[in-house]
Amino acid sequence: MRVAVVGKGGSGKTVVAALLARCLAERGKRVLAVDLDTNPGLALSLGLPVDDRPLPDEAVEQREGTPYGWTLAAGVEPAEAVRRYSVLVTDELRFLGFGNIAAAEHRVGRYLTAVRRVLDEFREPGWVTVADLEAGPATPFEGFTRSATLALLLAEATPASLMAARRIRSILDDDGTPTAVVVTKGRGADDVARVAAALGPPVGVVPWDPKVRAAERRGPLTDLATESPAARAVRDLAHLVEREEHREELIAG
Numbered sequence: 315m316r317v318a319v320v321g322k323g324g325s326g327k328t329v330v331a332a333l334l335a336r337c338l339a340e341r342g343k344r345v346l347a348v349d350l351d352t353n354p355g356l357a358l359s360l361g362l363p364v365d366d367r368p369l370p371d372e373a374v375e376q377r378e379g380t381p382y383g384w385t386l387a388a389g390v391e392p393a394e395a396v397r398r399y400s401v402l403v404t405d406e407l408r409f410l411g412f413g414n415i416a417a418a419e420h421r422v423g424r425y426l427t428a429v430r431r432v433l434d435e436f437r438e439p440g441w442v443t444v445a446d447l448e449a450g451p452a453t454p455f456e457g458f459t460r461s462a463t464l465a466l467l468l469a470e471a472t473p474a475s476l477m478a479a480r481r482i483r484s485i486l487d488d489d490g491t492p493t494a495v496v497v498t499k500g501r502g503a504d505d506v507a508r509v510a511a512a513l514g515p516p517v518g519v520v521p522w523d524p525k526v527r528a529a530e531r532r533g534p535l536t537d538l539a540t541e542s543p544a545a546r547a548v549r550d551l552a553h554l555v556e557r558e559e560h561r562e563e564l565i566a567g
Contacts, residue, residue, distance in 0.1 A: 316433070316443040317555055318459045318491075321468030322478035323449030326498040327351075329526055330468060331446035332359035332535050333548040334555070338442050339407035341552065346396060347403070348433050348445040349411035350458060352422055356446045357411055360403050361534035369399055369412060374428045381456075382423030385431055392436040395428070434461040442555065450478055454485040464555065465493045468520075469513060471505035476512045483513055494554060496520060517554055520547040 319331040328351070335347040349356035357363075373395060375387040386395060400408040410432060412425035433445055445462070447453045459465050465486050469479035479495075486493045497509045497519040509516055523544035529535050538545055 315441075315555060316445070316461055316463045318445045318447055318462035318465045319468065320447050320454060320459065320465055320482055320486075321449070321498070322470070322475045325449075325468040325470055325475055325479075326520060327449065327468055328355045328359050328446050329530070329535065329544070330466065330496070330498070330520060330548060330551070331356055331444050333538070333545060334466075334551055335360065335407055335444040336404075336536075337545075337549050337552040338444070338555065339404055341556070343406065344438075344441045345407045346400065346436065346441055346443045347407065347409045348429065348443060349409070350426070350429065350433065350445055350453065351448045352426070353448075354411055354413075357401075357409055359530075359535045360407075360409055361536035362401060362403060362409060369425045369428055373399055374424050376424075381427045381430075384424035384427050386428045392432040392434075393438050395432050396436060396438075430458060433458075451481045451485055454482050454489075457489070459486060459491050460489050462491055465491050466551070467493050467495050467513070468498045469495060469509050469516075470499050471497065471501075471508040476509065479509075479513055494518075496551065518547060518551050520544050520551075 319327045321327050335345050339345045347356060347360060373387055373390060374384050376383055377385050400410040403409050410429060412429045447458055467479055467483060469475050495513045495516040497506050497516045499522045500506060500519040501522050506519055521543045523542055525538060525542040526544045529538040
């Protein structure tokens with residue numbers, strides 16, 4: 315199962331991706347959380363130290379015909395890259411990113427495409443991948459969601475968020491990516507109705523939650539109460555992901 319979390323900047327992508335990854339890991343899934351945002355924050359939300367270091371140079375090599383001219387080094391398969399270069403968060407949860415674009419002498423393209431290849435080709439049985447994508451339609455347009463078995467499209471009930479979400483939805487539909495709409499920072503039935511009118515019925519609502527704001531000010535979300543409104547909503551999304559994971563078994567049964 316490969317989940318891509320997409321939406322406009324500020325829609326709550328990183329919060330949802332971090333909480334979803336932790337929730338699935340707590341359910342006994344082996345989870346790889348991947349940060350594909352050039353302004354990354356997923357590691358911090360997962361409770362890891364802020365680290366601007368990219369992948370080591372040994373992990374990448376130049377190759378003609380690849381995006382930005384770089385990819386994983388020869389002989390480094392995606393599963394091996396996960397084993398070598400991902401960071402342990404918990405026994406069941408690992409994190410993989412490509413560093414911070416603001417880091418000194420960080421040539422972001424060479425590392426971004428290597429991590430994208432891991433995301434596209436990592437197929438180890440029993441793993442769930444949760445990817446936090448860059449805000450807006452650019453990365454879906456460039457094909458970063460094509461390997462996803464499910465895209466969670468986050469949308470607030472604001473004109474700017476809905477406009478971005480409609481554009482992203484169009485790209486996902488063109489690529490044939492299964493998509494589930496999630497209302498974020500919802501403040502009631504009117505917000506849900508606005509999002510549904512623009513994008514179709516949502517599968518979940520992550521409500522406005524001041525506890526999330528307070529946790530973000532401290533940095534990691536690790537001490538966010540499991541019974542906070544946002545955490546409960548993401549736990550419901552985890553049920554959705556698990557149903558999608560076993561969809562073929564359910565149909566066959």
